[in-house]
Every structure is written in C-alpha cells, then in structure tokens.
Amino acid sequence: xxxxxxxGFAYGRFRSDVVLDGLDWTVAPGRxxxxxxxxxxxxxxxxxxxxxxxAPRRGSxxxxxISKRRHLHRHVxxxxxxxxxxxxxxxxxxxxxxxxxxxLSSKDSRTHASVAIEAVRLDDKAQARAxxxxxxxxxxxxxAQALVRRSDVLLLDEPTxxxxxxxxxxxxxxxxxxxxxxxxxxSTHQVSDLGDDVDHVAVIADGRLRFDGTVDEFVTHGRARxxxxxxxxxxxxxxxxxxxx
Amino acid sequence: xxxxxxxxxxxxxxxxxxxxxxxVYVGVGEVAPRSGYAVGDLAAASYQLSLVxxxxxxxxxxxxxxxxxxxxxxxxxxxGTVVVLRAWWPVVLGAPMSSVLAxxxxxxxxxxxxxxWQIVGLVFATVLACACLGLGLxxxxxxxxxxxxxxxxxxxxxxxxxxxxxxxxxxxNAGFVVCCTSATVPSPAMLGxxxxxxxxxxxxVMGLWLFPAWPxxxxxxxxxxxxxxxxxxxxxxxVLVESSSTGPTxxxxxxxxxxxxxxxxSDVAVCxxxxxxxxxxxxxxxxxxxxxxxxxxxxxxxTAVEEDPGPRSIGTVEFSVHRWMSTADVKYSVVAGYTRAxxxxxxxxxxxxxxxxxxxxxxxxxxxxxxxxxxxxxxDTVAEASRAVGSIAAARTWYERELVADGSxxxxx
Numbered sequence: 001x002x003x004x005x006x007x008g009f010a011y012g013r014f015r016s017d018v019v020l021d022g023l024d025w026t027v028a029p030g031r032x033x034x035x036x037x038x039x040x041x042x043x044x045x046x047x048x049x050x051x052x053x054x055a056p057r058r059g060s061x062x063x064x065x066i067s068k069r070r071h072l073h074r075h076v077x078x079x080x081x082x083x084x085x086x087x088x089x090x091x092x093x094x095x096x097x098x099x100x101x102x103x104l105s106s107k108d109s110r111t112h113a114s115v116a117i118e119a120v121r122l123d124d125k126a127q128a129r130a131x132x133x134x135x136x137x138x139x140x141x142x143x144a145q146a147l148v149r150r151s152d153v154l155l156l157d158e159p160t161x162x163x164x165x166x167x168x169x170x171x172x173x174x175x176x177x178x179x180x181x182x183x184x185x186x187s188t189h190q191v192s193d194l195g196d197d198v199d200h201v202a203v204i205a206d207g208r209l210r211f212d213g214t215v216d217e218f219v220t221h222g223r224a225r226x227x228x229x230x231x232x233x234x235x236x237x238x239x240x241x242x243x244x245x
Numbered sequence: 246x247x248x249x250x251x252x253x254x255x256x257x258x259x260x261x262x263x264x265x266x267x268x269v270y271v272g273v274g275e276v277a278p279r280s281g282y283a284v285g286d287l288a289a290a291s292y293q294l295s296l297v298x299x300x301x302x303x304x305x306x307x308x309x310x311x312x313x314x315x316x317x318x319x320x321x322x323x324x325g326t327v328v329v330l331r332a333w334w335p336v337v338l339g340a341p342m343s344s345v346l347a348x349x350x351x352x353x354x355x356x357x358x359x360x361x362w363q364i365v366g367l368v369f370a371t372v373l374a375c376a377c378l379g380l381g382l383x384x385x386x387x388x389x390x391x392x393x394x395x396x397x398x399x400x401x402x403x404x405x406x407x408x409x410x411x412x413x414x415x416x417x418n419a420g421f422v423v424c425c426t427s428a429t430v431p432s433p434a435m436l437g438x439x440x441x442x443x444x445x446x447x448x449x450v451m452g453l454w455l456f457p458a459w460p461x462x463x464x465x466x467x468x469x470x471x472x473x474x475x476x477x478x479x480x481x482x483x484v485l486v487e488s489s490s491t492g493p494t495x496x497x498x499x500x501x502x503x504x505x506x507x508x509x510x511s512d513v514a515v516c517x518x519x520x521x522x523x524x525x526x527x528x529x530x531x532x533x534x535x536x537x538x539x540x541x542x543x544x545x546x547x548t549a550v551e552e553d554p555g556p557r558s559i560g561t562v563e564f565s566v567h568r569w570m571s572t573a574d575v576k577y578s579v580v581a582g583y584t585r586a587x588x589x590x591x592x593x594x595x596x597x598x599x600x601x602x603x604x605x606x607x608x609x610x611x612x613x614x615x616x617x618x619x620x621x622x623x624x625d626t627v628a629e630a631s632r633a634v635g636s637i638a639a640a641r642t643w644y645e646r647e648l649v650a651d652g653s654x655x656x657x658x
Contacts, residue, residue, distance in 0.1 A: 053320050054461055069457045073322045084315045088254045089246075097246055100331075103322035145319065 001064060002027040002050060002076060002153045002182055008058030009045055019045045021207040022059070027153060027183040033200035035187040038240055041204050043187040044081060047155045050185075051078030063153070063182075074103060075182065077151035081158045083142030085130035091141055092117060092126040098145035109148065116147040120174055136167035140174065152182030159186060160193065172197075191232045194218075205240040246332060257335030260304055261343040264372075267300065268293040268347025276352055281520040281568040283354035283361045284501075285425040290352040291368050293344065298375040298403045301340045302395035305379030309333070310388035317460040325454030329380065337380075341372035358503070360430050367436055370443035375399045377450040378475075384453075385468035398475075402442070427518050427567075428553035429498040434489035438482040445481050449474030505552065514549035521552065521566050524575075528566055531576045535583075535611040542610050542634075543641040545587075545649075550579055562586050573617040580604065580611040587648040603647060605630035610640050 007023040019042040027033060027050070037043045048054040050061055052072030060067045063075045086094055095116055099109030117126050120140040125133065133141060139159050146154055159175070160168045176197050178184065185202075186193065194201065194215060201218045203211035211218065222235030252258050272290035279286050312332065321328050330337065348368050349355065356362045378399060382391040424431050453459050453470055462470075506522035508515050513532045515525050528550065536546040550562045563585065564578040584599040584607045599607075601622040608618050609630055619627050634640035 051320055053317075055458060070322060073320050073457075076320075078320055080318050082318075084311075084318050086315045087311065093246060093250065097332075098319050100246075101316060101319045101321040101323055101328055 001029055002061070003063075004046070004050060004056075004059065004061050006059030007046070007049060007056050007061065009042075009049060009054065009056055019207055020049075020056075023204070023207065023209055025202065025209050025212060027185055028200045029183050030181060031183050031199040032197055033183060033185045033202055034194055034198050035185050035202050035204060036191065036194075036236055037187070037189060037204040039189055041189075041240075042207050043189070043204055044157050046204060047078060047157050047185065047187055050153075051076045051155055053078060053080075075151055076153045076155060077102075077146040077149045077180075078155045079142045079146040079157060079159060081161065083138045083145070085133060085138060085141065087131045089130050090127050091122055091130050091133070091144075094130045094141065095144045095148050099148040102149040102151075104148070112148045112150060113144070116144040119147055119177065120144045121170075136163050136170065139163065139167075139171060143171075143174065143178075147178065152180060154178065154180040154184045156184070156186045158188055160188070191236045194232060203236065203239045210239045248335075251332060252335040252339075255333055255335045256304075256308060257339045260336060261339040264297055264301060264340050265343040265347045268297050268344050269351050271296055272347055272351025278567075278569040279353045280427060281354075282425070282427045282518065283352070283356060283358070283520070284364065284430055285427060286352035286354045287348060287356065287361055287364045288424045288431065290348050291364060293347060293351070294368060294371055295400070295404050297340075297344050297347075297372060299396040299399040301336075301344075301372055302375040302379040302382075302399040303392050304340075305333070305336060305376045306383045306391040306395035307379075307388060308336070309380045309383035310391060313384055313460075321460070325456075325459055326451050329451070329454055333380070337373065337376045340376055341369040344372045345369050360436075363436050363440075364431070367440055367443065370440055370447070371403070374443040374446040377447045381450040381453065381467075381471045381474070384459075385464055385471050387464075424498045425501070426553075427520075427565075428501050428555075430501045432489075432497060432499045434486045435497045437489065438486040441485050442478045442482040445478035446474060449477060500555070501553075513547065514551075516549075516551040516554075517566055518552050521568065524566050524568070527572060528564075528575055528579070531572060532579055535576060535579055538610060538612045542637050542644065544607075544610065544644050547579065547583055550582060573614045576611065577608060577613045577617055577621070580608045580613055583607060583611070584648065591648060601626050602630055602633075606634045606640075606643060607648070610634050610644075 003026040005024055007020050007025075008018075009020040010018040023046065025046075035043050035046065045054065049056050050072075052061070052069040055069065061072060063072055086097075089097065092113055095113040096109045099112050100106060104112060114126075117123055120143050122137065122140050122144060125137060130141060143156070143159065146156070156175075160171050163171060172195060175184075175186070198215055201211065201213060201215055202209060211221065213221070218235060219232070222232070222238060225235075225238050227234045227238050246254065271293040275289045275292040276286050316328055345365055345368055348365065354361070356365050379391075379395040382395045382398075385391070386394060450471070453467075453474070459467075501518075503519060505516040506519050506525060507517075508525045508529065511529045511533050513529050513536070515528045515532065517525055517528065532547050532550055540546055547562055550564050552563070552565060554563050562579065562582040564575070564582040566575050566578065570578070581599070581604050584604050585597070588597045588599045588603070589595045605618050605622050605626050609615070609627070615627060618630075633643045
C-alpha cells in the first residue's frame with residue numbers, strides 16, 4: 001500500500017511557500033481514485049512526493065512500509081503534467097527507454113513498450129518522432145511511459161488538462177482499460193472527471209486532505225452538509241470551503 | 246536505445262569527426278616540423294586541447310540539458326550514472342577517442358614508451374573530464390549559462406595559468422609547447438597532477454549521479470556540489486605536485502634518460518637519441534668530412550659527438566640531428582658544437598656561446614656550405630670570416646688565436 005504520513009513540503013529558497021502541512025493519506029489499493037483540489041492546492045506536489053520524484057521535507061512516504069526512494073521508484077509510476085518528448089527519438093524508442101530507465105532489461109523494455117503503445121492507441125505513431133506529437137498524443141505517450149514500467153501504483157497528474165473534449169473522452173476511454181494492483185490516482189481540478197469508472201475521491205485543499213472516501217460517500221457527504229443542489233461541484237466547493245470529512 | 250541509435254541521437258556521428266578535424270588542424274600546426282621524438286611531438290600536438298576541451302564541454306552542456314530534464318521526469322530506478330553513460334557514451338567516450346586519434350595523427354608518432362602513453366592517456370582523460378564538466382554544468386545551470394560556462398571553465402583550466410607558475414595546475418597546453426625538446430620529458434609530477442585533476446572531475450561528476458536524490462536537488466545545490474568536485478580536483482592535483490616537487494618551484498619538465506644509440510665506426514664516436522638512430526651513418530660521414538678539412542688546416546680533429554650530452558662539460562661536442570635537418574644543417578651543427586666546446590675550454594665557462602663570426606669562420610674551414618652560413622648569419626659576417634680564414638695559414642693562426650686555450654684542456658675533442 002502506498003501511504004503518506006505527516007507529509008510536509010514547502011517551495012522557495014527559504015521554504016517559506018508551504019504547500020503541504022501534515023498530510024496523511026493512503027492510496028486505496030486496486031481502486032481508481034480521483035484526487036480533487038483547486039488550482040494550487042498541492043495536488044501535483046502530492047503526486048511528486050508519492051512517486052519519489054521529490055523528497056518530503058517532513059513526514060514520509062512508504063510503499064508496503066518501506067520509505068526508500070528507489071523502492072518507491074520501482075513500485076510507483078508517475079505521469080507528470082508536462083510530458084517531455086526527447087528530440088530525435090521515435091515514440092517507440094522513447095517508451096522503450098522509459099522502460100529501461102525503470103529497470104527493465106532491454107528485451108523486456110522492447111516487449112513492454114509495444115504493449116504500452118498499443119494500450120494508449122499510439123501504435124500508428126510508434127515510428128513517428130516523439131517531438132512531433134500533438135498535445136493529446138503527448139499525454140498518451142506519457143501514459144505509455146508510465147505503463148511500460150508495470151508498476152503497482154499509477155499516478156497521473158492532470159492527464160486531461162488542456163485537452164479538447166474529444167481528446168479528453170479518448171483519454172478516459174484508454175484509462176478505463178488500465179489497471180494497477182496498488183491503485184490508480186488521477187489528479188484534477190475538475191469535478192467532471194468523476195466518471196463512472198472512479199471508485200474513490202480524495203479532496204485536498206490548503207495543504208491538507210479534506211475528504212477521502214468513495215464516490216457515494218462524497219455525494220452523501222454533500223447531502224449531510226446541506227448541499228441541496230445535488231451538484232458535485234457544490235459538494236466539492238463545500239469541502240474545500242471547510243467541510244472536513 | 247541501440248548503440249547505433251545512440252551514436253546518431255547524441256550527435257556523436259557528426260560531432261566526433263569535428264573534434265577529430267579540429268584536433269588534427271590545431272595539432273599539425275603546432276607540431277610542424279616533426280622532430281621524430283614521440284614525446285615532444287605528442288606534447289606539442291596536445292595543444293589541440295585548448296580548443297577541443299572547451300568545444301566538448303560546451304557541446305555536452307548544450308545537448309545534455311534537455312536530456313537531463315527528460316530522464317528526471319521518468320523517475321529512474323537505475324543508477325543515474327548508468328543512465329547517463331548508457332545514453333551518452335558515444336560522446337563521452339567518442340570525443341576523447343577522436344581527440345587521441347587526432348593527436349597521434351598530428352604528431353605522426355605512435356606511442357611506444359611509457360611517457361608517450363602517459364601523454365596520450367592524459368589527453369584522453371582531459372577531454373573526458375571536459376565532457377563530464379559539461380554534463381555537470383547542464384544539471385547545475387540553465388542551458389544559456391551552462392554552455393558558455395562550460396567553455397570558459399575548460400578554457401581557463403587548459404590554458405591558464407602556466408605550468409611553471411606553482412601550485413595552480415593546468416593541463417598540457419600552450420605554455421607546455423616548451424615540452425619537450427629531445428633532451429627532456431614531462432615530469433611525473435606534471436603528468437600526475439594533471440591526471441588527478443582530470444580523473445577527480447570525471448569521477449566526481451559521474452559520482453554525483455550515484456545519489457538517488459541528485460536528479461531532484463535544486464540548481465544552487467547542484468552548482469555547489471560541482472564547485473566542491475572541481476575544488477577537490479584542483480586541490481588534489483596541487484597536493485600531488487607540491488609533494489613531488491623537490492625545489493621551490495614546480496618543474497614541468499625534467500631530463501630525458503633514454504639510452505642513446507651510439508656508433509664508433511670511422512674513428513668517430515657518434516651518439517644520438519634513438520629516434521635519430523637511422524642518421525648515425527650520415528652524421529659520421531659529415532664529421533669525417535669536417536675532420537679532413539680541419540686536419541688540413543691544423544685544427545684538432547673531432548673524435549666524438551653527442552646529441553644533448555647533458556650538463557655541458559668542457560670538451561663535449563654537442564650537436565643536433567633531427568629528421569628534418571639536411572646534411573648541411575648537420576655539418577653546421579657539428580661545427581657549432583666544436584666551436585662551443587673550444588670556447589668553453591678556452592674561457593672555462595661551459596655556458597659560453599661562440600659569436601656568429603667564430604662559428605662562421607670554423608664553418609668555412611670545416612666545409613659548411615657558404616650559402617648555409619650566409620642564410621644563418623648574413624653575407625657580411627661570412628665575408629669577414631672569409632678574410633680571417635682565407636688561407637690554410639690564416640686559418641691556423643685564427644684557430645690558435647681565437648679557439649685554442651693555453652694548454653689547460655687542449656687535445657682531441
């Protein structure tokens with residue numbers, strides 16, 4: 001299980017810009033979790049810390065009780081919000097390389113790359129240059145880079161942000177067929193991303209976890225708090241405004 | 246990434262030939278004419294480092310910048326050093342290899358002895374260190390700063406300050422072209438100190454990628470780490486030099502101790518450096534020809550000549566016989582050495598240098614072509630010398646008056 005305990009993080013030269021302050025959270029294994037939060041709430045930072053990309057200033061991140069960063073790197077895959085294409089490499093080469101960097105053998109990274117590229121429906125672009133992909137294709141490339149690792153946990157940082165509606169639908173369809181035993185976390189600031197396939201919701205605001213439960217519990221929470229509109233957006237707004245669960 | 250793909254992707258396919266071309270171009274200009282002494286020619290050709298080093302450092306700083314961001318976003322499980330080398334070996338190893346090939350080609354010398362190999366190894370290590378320096382700076386600075394900084398630091402390291410300036414080390418470079426005449430080799434302290442700098446920079450930068458946290462540290466911390474690595478390299482090199490130096494100042498060169506090739510056929514002992522062994526016969530013939538004319542004029546005959554006989558001593562005929570020297574050059578060199586030896590004997594000063602008139606007069610008697618002497622000293626000097634030694638009797642008189650000492654060290658030389 002991927003867990004964060006007392007997680008604290010701050011940016012800035014003197015670490016004055018506090019983003020997270022004592023966050024405790026466990027990613028629900030085998031579930032699809034949407035990590036909701038307003039812009040600047042610290043969603044990306046949480047995912048970077050959970051993946052081991054960043055080291056926490058306070059607290060710890062563990063996977064199955066082990067907090068070593070290399071252990072996290074091995075078991076947790078992270079797709080950054082900004083997917084970097086490497087100039088001069090084809091899509092296939094870039095995904096293969098991502099697999100090799102993640103510790104796969106050259107042979108395995110080739111095999112897994114083909115599967116990952118097919119899973120994200122980029123097989124027709126496999127031999128295209130990675131830096132020639134469109135925005136939506138780049139996101140799918142990023143997802144393939146994460147999938148090729150075959151990690152237990154998959155963390156996706158706002159994967160549909162900036163995509164047009166058709167690309168968003170396409171990406172969600174792809175994501176529907178992706179599975180990770182340790183859980184999948186998709187960060188977003190849009191409540192509309194709470195689709196049918198989502199099991200779990202976590203809401204983060206002001207550096208703290210404000211809600212962590214199933215989608216049903218999320219809706220129920222809204223009713224209990226007197227959100228009469230039935231709108232998930234209103235429930236989200238209420239939680240962010242201070243309705244702790 | 247397959248090896249072939251890596252060679253293309255890193256740009257090594259076109260960059261390494263450029264390194265080679267620059268190395269050959271600069272090296273050939275420095276070496277001409279080749280002496281045939283491998284250490285000297287290789288050291289002179291190593292001047293290419295002053296251009297190749299900054300070029301390689303700037304290139305790796307430029308190309309690595311985007312790659313470093315890319316790899317960081319992949320959150321690597323493998324050791325960073327392995328990741329970097331796996332992608333960048335074509336440049337990191339190819340550029341030093343290209344530089345070494347250019348060195349050997351420009352010098353026209355295949356390293357055979359230990360010192361030659363050390364120079365080749367040092368050139369390889371230096372270019373490798375420059376490549377690593379660029380990689381490190383790409384991590385520590387934005388690309389717009391990393392590229393000029395890499396070039397400037399490499400240039401500063403390789404060209405300033407001079408090797409004789411004490412503890413501040415620099416590599417084989419412009420100031421180092423004094424190394425090496427056929428009588429000298431670079432000192433072990435010089436080679437060792439420079440090697441320490443190169444090796445510590447290389448291992449230090451590569452070692453930083455062994456830390457799992459290295460990809461995610463901020464640029465200021467990365468820059469500080471790089472400063473520590475460079476400082477450790479220079480301090481390490483300086484300590485080695487200081488501990489190896491016997492005198493108050495660091496000597497970049499020392500005397501060559503290679504055994505000479507000697508021959509005593511034709512009643513003349515001729516000793517030359519091994520690279521000139523094929524010209525021993527030519528030298529002996531020239532000495533015999535000079536002796537024939539000297540004896541006719543009543544001069545002492547030459548019985549032994551030696552290239553770079555070491556600390557000058559009275560009675561030693563010192564001469565040079567590089568591969569590019571004509572027979573007239575060789576004959577002139579022998580006569581000049583003879584004149585110098587007599588003057589040392591006469592004055593008791595082993596460092597005394599004969600005047601142009603003295604050398605010209607002896608040269609005319611010994612059969613050095615008049616054109617050769619005119620080329621060296623001018624028509625007026627040759628005319629004046631001709632008047633002094635115009636006849637056998639006049640030559641004998643001039644010899645006894647100008648060159649022979651009053652019995653203290655006379656006799657055959």
